[in-house]
Amino acid sequence: MAQSTVLKAANASNMIPKLYLLTNDDEFVLLYQKLEAALKTGLIGLLQIRRKQILSLPDGESRLYQEAKQIVELAQAYNVPVVINDNIELAAKLGVGVHLGQQDGKIADAKQQLLPNQIIGRTCHGNVAFVKEAKNEGASYAALGAVFASTTKPNADIITCQQLIEGCQQDIAICVIGGLTAENVSELAGLPIKYVAVVGDIMDLPVTQIAVRCQQWQQAFLEWNMPA
Template sequence: MSQASKTIVPKLYLLTNDDEFVLLYQKLEAALATGLIALLQVRRKQTLALPDGRLKLYEEASKIVQLANTHNVAVVINDDIDLAARLGVGVHLGQEDGKISDAKQRLAPNQLIGRTCHGDMSLVKEAKNEGANYAAMGAVFTSTTKPNAKTIEYQQLVEGCQQEIDLCVIGGLTAENVSELAGLPITYVAVVGDVMDLPVDKIAQRCEQWQQAFFKWKTPAL
């Protein structure tokens, strides 16, 4: 069965925010316990900016990885191949944050390597050729996390889906507006604010709303 003729349902890819760690951990517990999170990215910019940021990030990430392991959720570390190697997890690399070849040398074969590609098809092709597991395209919509990020066109996502590499979309996505992408064979929908900005007791329900949005997904020929 060809990719175009079967239903491809995206998976929810959650990114951490800069909440105080105790609160962050509670939110992650609530989200991961739903069984609806397929991939978790540890991205803690404010922690890393502290004087002892690298040590603190290692301590936080260790606890997050341990939690994710109990729920069988894969983890990637944002931008830091060394930390990913120390923790035995995957890595997500921005265009200026290390080479895919270095990550492949340092990480186990089963660890995911993602690459930020914005809306640039040459970067998507490059990520595929260099052996990344997925290419991230965005921002799809204006987001609170990166309000100045340039948004991309729908047609760019269509082209990205044709490059024979798993595609991740990111940027301003919500359980409501993601329906605008329905029909595209997207592997991961990356979310920060739409889940992590909620209070702990609302997290599980929001994850369920995401799952309902994905259930409506149909993939026609591109």
């Protein structure tokens, strides 16, 4: 993802992205501590609950519900909106938003079951047709990626600069995801991106380092629209 290419093609924008944090598969007590450290900074704009390993357990759904309840309460204490990954019913039960993969539910069903103010995200990979479809169906944002190689999803296809730029031109809020760090995100500077989704670059750190890392992300965002 060449910085000069992206900057040249980007429309001028005063938008500064928000940090969109996703949970990892840490043991829950540790996960909660990490989330609290991040949320305390006031720099998290959106939180996604994604617990694949928990869901794979025999009692995964009930465990996820109990965990998610606690995470939602924590996020509410810091006024951070929450989305649940791929589960409209759980999102409705908890009164939060949802993020849907292409094969994980219809946006129309989410809109029908969730409150009007709840966020609905849609995975669009690098497919601009999916972005247009998400907009037309009423999604809150379209997620594009992977931007870089990721340890979370190492086999995900990397999108091109052109796919990212075209996605940003579809008049829907854009989220980018995949291998992003506080250092390499500057390669996207100037693009009208609403959310930068992060897992490993924050959640793989010890609890004591998370607040500092969030501050480093915020510094990268503050430099978003500065001249190159």
